[in-house]
Amino acid sequence: MISAIRKKLSAMDKASCESDSLIGQEKGRGVKLTPSSNGKAMKIKVDDCLITDTRRCDCLYFYQQSKSKRHSFLVELKGNNYAYALEQLEATKNHPNYVALMNENRPCNELAVAIVSKKARTNNPKKEEWEDLNQLRLMVIPIEDNDTYDLRTLTKSA
Helix, strand or coil, X not given: CHHHHHHHHHHCCCHHHECCCCEEEECXXXXXCCCCCCCEEEEEECECCCECCCCCCCEEEEEECCCXXXXXXXXXXXXXXXXXXXXXXXXXXXXXXXXXXXXXXXXXXXXXXXXXXXXXXXCCCCHXXXXXXXXXXXXXXXXXXXXXXXXXXXXXXX
């Protein structure tokens, strides 16, 4: 799966969007993906790289946990503006560049992840309404400032 995604990125002339690090940080909050010993992972810079012409989220992770367990995570790191984070996730999900990469990664457990401040108000729009509208599972993860969330945690329940 990872090699197919790299090949597709090259065909799209977006190979430079693959990040050297599996860690991202913005607005005092961080995200990482720590693969298992037999897993493979990659991070793609979405903001101003994979997508430059519309709203977009910060990054995209692909994780192949085993031959049959594949995951993708659309990630937006945000302070308190939860509603705008969801707009960015939605715009990315519907962008042709994202769709092209996802077509290389089927079947896959696809998640949208909004990492927000513990103080963020996350009741509007409602998580379930957003999921129904976008046909995508949403994980809203409030964390403390200067904290980092490991996406691998989300693969344990998938």
